[in-house]
Amino acid sequence: RAFISPPLQLDLEQVGIEDCLHIEFEYNKSRYHLREVVLGKIFFLLVRIRIKHMELAIIKRESSGIGANAYTESDTVAKYEIMDGAPVRGEAIPIRLFLSGFDQLTPTFRNVNNKFSVRYFLNLVLVDEEDRRYFKQQEVFFYRKGP
Secondary structure (H helix, E strand, O other), X not given: OOOOOOOOOOXXXXXXXXXXXXXXXXXXXXXEEOOOEEEEEEEEEEEOOOEEEEEEEEEEEEEEOOHHHOEEEEEEEEEEEEEEXXXXXXXXXXXXXXXXXXXXXXXOEEEEOOOEEEEEEEEEEEEEOXXXXXXXXXXXXXXXXXX
């Protein structure tokens, strides 16, 4: 069996509220080995609302069954507060998330016999001073290398 490492690509996600908030979430790739590090940066392009804090979470979504018998369960594997306080325009916040510390992470499985799947998402959540939550989810793929 041959295992091929996925190519390195830069992913960029934009989150925004028209004329109030524009940020870019940049991370180094979308496929990770279970022992790798998620590296990235968050850039604030426009800030006109008062942000209280920002969190980054890994969400695990398992689904099984077909049609009306389908069942989906979501679980938060990890959640980190990555910023506390109000950011300013032009600020960049570095992200470094070590995956090796999470024993509950498994490889991503997509549509095994069209009955079962395990998917993971990076969830970026911003909370303003009125406790409104703004978020962006991006799917990531985890894999395990062969021996």
